Amino acid sequence: MAFSTLFFPFVFLPIALGLYAITPRRLKNLVLVLESLVFFAWGNPVYVVLMLLFIAFHYFTGLELERLGQRSHALAQLVLVSAVAVDLLALGYYKYYGFLAGELSALVGGTGKVQTLAAPIGISFFTFSALSYLFDVYRGKTEAARNVIDFSLYISFFPKLVSGPIAAWHDMAPQLRDHPIRRYKLSSGARRFVVGLCKKVLLANTLGTTFYALSAMPVESLSVLGAWLGALSYSLMLYFDFSGYSDMAIGLGEIFGFTLPVNFDYPYAAQSITDFWRRWHASLGAWFRDYVYIPLGGSRAGTARTIRNLLVVWLLTGIWHGASWAFVAWGLYHGVLLILEKFVFRRVLEHIPGFVRRVLTLVLVVLGWVFFFSPTLGSALGWLGRLFGAGGAPLADAAALYHLASCWKVLLLGAVGAMPVAGLLGNNLIRQRTPLWRVLSVVVFGVLLYFCVAGMLSDTYTSFLYFQF
Amino acid sequence: MDSQERKRRIAARQAAARRNRVNQGLYLGVLLAGLLVVLTLATFFGTDREYSESENRMLAQRPAFSAAALADGSWFAGLEDWFADQFTGRDGWISANLSLRRALGQQENGGVYLGKDGYLIQQPETPNQPALDRNLAAINAFAAAHPDLSCRMTLVPNAVSILADKLPANAPAPDQQAQLETIRSSLTGVDFLDVTQALQAHADEALYYRTDHHWTSLGASYAFAAMAQGLEIAQPVTEYDIYTVSNTFQGTLASKSGCHDSYDTVQLYVPRAQVDYKVTYASSQTVTATLYDRTALESKDHYTVFFGGNHPRVDIDTTAETGKKLLLFKDSYANCFVQFLTPYYETIVMVDPRYYYDNIDTLIKQAGITEVLYLYNLDTFQTDTSLADVLETTEK
Numbered sequence: 063m064a065f066s067t068l069f070f071p072f073v074f075l076p077i078a079l080g081l082y083a084i085t086p087r088r089l090k091n092l093v094l095v096l097e098s099l100v101f102f103a104w105g106n107p108v109y110v111v112l113m114l115l116f117i118a119f120h121y122f123t124g125l126e127l128e129r130l131g132q133r134s135h136a137l138a139q140l141v142l143v144s145a146v147a148v149d150l151l152a153l154g155y156y157k158y159y160g161f162l163a164g165e166l167s168a169l170v171g172g173t174g175k176v177q178t179l180a181a182p183i184g185i186s187f188f189t190f191s192a193l194s195y196l197f198d199v200y201r202g203k204t205e206a207a208r209n210v211i212d213f214s215l216y217i218s219f220f221p222k223l224v225s226g227p228i229a230a231w232h233d234m235a236p237q238l239r240d241h242p243i244r245r246y247k248l249s250s251g252a253r254r255f256v257v258g259l260c261k262k263v264l265l266a267n268t269l270g271t272t273f274y275a276l277s278a279m280p281v282e283s284l285s286v287l288g289a290w291l292g293a294l295s296y297s298l299m300l301y302f303d304f305s306g307y308s309d310m311a312i313g314l315g316e317i318f319g320f321t322l323p324v325n326f327d328y329p330y331a332a333q334s335i336t337d338f339w340r341r342w343h344a345s346l347g348a349w350f351r352d353y354v355y356i357p358l359g360g361s362r363a364g365t366a367r368t369i370r371n372l373l374v375v376w377l378l379t380g381i382w383h384g385a386s387w388a389f390v391a392w393g394l395y396h397g398v399l400l401i402l403e404k405f406v407f408r409r410v411l412e413h414i415p416g417f418v419r420r421v422l423t424l425v426l427v428v429l430g431w432v433f434f435f436s437p438t439l440g441s442a443l444g445w446l447g448r449l450f451g452a453g454g455a456p457l458a459d460a461a462a463l464y465h466l467a468s469c470w471k472v473l474l475l476g477a478v479g480a481m482p483v484a485g486l487l488g489n490n491l492i493r494q495r496t497p498l499w500r501v502l503s504v505v506v507f508g509v510l511l512y513f514c515v516a517g518m519l520s521d522t523y524t525s526f527l528y529f530q531f
Numbered sequence: 532m533d534s535q536e537r538k539r540r541i542a543a544r545q546a547a548a549r550r551n552r553v554n555q556g557l558y559l560g561v562l563l564a565g566l567l568v569v570l571t572l573a574t575f576f577g578t579d580r581e582y583s584e585s586e587n588r589m590l591a592q593r594p595a596f597s598a599a600a601l602a603d604g605s606w607f608a609g610l611e612d613w614f615a616d617q618f619t620g621r622d623g624w625i626s627a628n629l630s631l632r633r634a635l636g637q638q639e640n641g642g643v644y645l646g647k648d649g650y651l652i653q654q655p656e657t658p659n660q661p662a663l664d665r666n667l668a669a670i671n672a673f674a675a676a677h678p679d680l681s682c683r684m685t686l687v688p689n690a691v692s693i694l695a696d697k698l699p700a701n702a703p704a705p706d707q708q709a710q711l712e713t714i715r716s717s718l719t720g721v722d723f724l725d726v727t728q729a730l731q732a733h734a735d736e737a738l739y740y741r742t743d744h745h746w747t748s749l750g751a752s753y754a755f756a757a758m759a760q761g762l763e764i765a766q767p768v769t770e771y772d773i774y775t776v777s778n779t780f781q782g783t784l785a786s787k788s789g790c791h792d793s794y795d796t797v798q799l800y801v802p803r804a805q806v807d808y809k810v811t812y813a814s815s816q817t818v819t820a821t822l823y824d825r826t827a828l829e830s831k832d833h834y835t836v837f838f839g840g841n842h843p844r845v846d847i848d849t850t851a852e853t854g855k856k857l858l859l860f861k862d863s864y865a866n867c868f869v870q871f872l873t874p875y876y877e878t879i880v881m882v883d884p885r886y887y888y889d890n891i892d893t894l895i896k897q898a899g900i901t902e903v904l905y906l907y908n909l910d911t912f913q914t915d916t917s918l919a920d921v922l923e924t925t926e927k
Binding site: 063069073076103104105106107108249252268324340461463464467468469470471475500507508513517519 | 534537541544558559560562563566567568570571574601602603604607610611614615618621624625627628629631632635636637638639699700701702703789
């Protein structure tokens, strides 16, 4: 069940919160775990068994790692490596088996078609949470979980289950013991949830109609304007979709007394690609930094090693997003940009004015999304070509003008909404202390909420983009 | 700016915001909780609707609980569907959403262009080329196998091309003129009767419904006038008794687009000719003395006033002693066209290949058919997958 379907805010959430509130304190986490399992079961009930096995496996592995860590480093390492291998195999089976088997079968002259199973929702996210736990315990950074209920909650907590943010164990462990409901958290959580809902339902879904109409056209028939409209509407749609979902997750977390990590900080206002990745899906970036980049030696072992480490991290980041060559290309594209930024153009960039740097970064990011949204590498290259008029693409055509007329207002709204000025405006509105302004801010939220409900009812068939990852 | 400083700044910003938001949160909380409670309770305890007029479909009902349904997830899914379908004021919410989207610039919804002057115009589907090729081959083979029958075809262009002026500016639309030309040039032994020019000449009149994908009786009358010579009708009647039977019609396009702003008028055109007829519906063996079904005007789809909708086979036997006996392969565009044909044929057999499974040669012999007419709208014809199956029953 997506947060942006009617059933969630109107039925599931009030029941979940009500039950949670009336439960005695020592049973609260248990109730949250059960609620999370129901949430997880919504799509495919039998996978609850998998989830329970998954939790048990990591719980006992954690205890074992801690026990062995005090005696034999080699044995602990062996346990860690095997556990990680099991996780990656499971993840690989659900997410990549179809792709790999298909490519192999095509290589040996087969049809390239294979039977696959639907992946459990959020598998990429909860697997990464569990891996963070194993690594933290192995390194002695934290103790292993003793309380199996708390640990289950860490893995399955429904606000972050399907699409993050990926909370690291060392951030979550202290909160699991104590996370009281507070009035200020309830209200700011509810507000954040509504903001996220607006981003998803009002902006992302509306931008989606333009993008999907343009991407349904054959690439060779796109005009330059059409290709840019498609790329821009996708860029904004993806941001509002994903950051909206993160906002809803963080808001829900707050309602239940948790502080989940911030995932998006106006990424399209970034000054460089490095900056972009501190602002876009920050919890995934932090995960790769803490558990891949730094263990590989980070940037302290010479230029050659640093470049290798960056390429490894970005190859993995690409693959994490999905099983296709286009995602691999997208990951490596960002890896190469980061390497260029760090080692080749560093001096040059320092002398460029901030505004120019921002525009340059934005263009590079938007070009990257073309790999991200294209089904194949070939169509990505085709689209990139059309952006710059390759193949005799006309500057504009009737279709592009039609879509421009349909979407320019939303693009403009989105462009403002994706910049820090939107947050500034919002905060100023709710910071006003005179009664008139207070009422006004509630009215604004009320109207937004009204249109969210209307949008949710009308959009029963669009679902959250990041579910497939 | 390093990440330490950023984090500090974010933390400070959040702390300040938190202090100031507490009071305002109370209003918002009341608003949120009120909205949730009222709408949810109203939905749970309200009476469930079975059918949605505006969406033209059956609504989901409360799912029955069973262990099996729980295990395979269908109970959860059913619960969600039920809640959304029965949500209090569903239709109102949906039109509110459409109003917002239109204010933001949206010019189409659910495959329907939101055109000028209240016109809703269906976006034609992509032609099903293999099926189209097969149908055309079957039509040509049928003509070759029946040299004694005069075979004719009329494909009615859709509103998207005739009413191009009503489309939103620059709206993508297929070149139906070129599509018609391609089809015409691939026919052998079949006479193609063009109606495009006749319709284009009257494009500023109500040739198509504003809220429905069909053409009007007026549109069909212009088409008939253009076809009469090709149908070898020497002196077509030009006087009609026109009856307006509805001005509250909201058709399929209103449902598809969710836009319920305008209403249509449905008119019957009865030629002033001294001809009586009886209409036999083969599937139900009912016989009537009229082409029209007044009960349709009490249902949602007023276009079904013509024959009560589509039937596998309808026979019309008239008192016109012209010796002309017509076999009409048709889609629903023909339903309002047949009223113009009755004075000139002793027999008209309407066959809708989408629902017809009997042998066509037997029919031709039994009814003594002398002419064949294919009458479709272009969009349906280019996506049809059943015509060839019916025509090919002759070769067995």
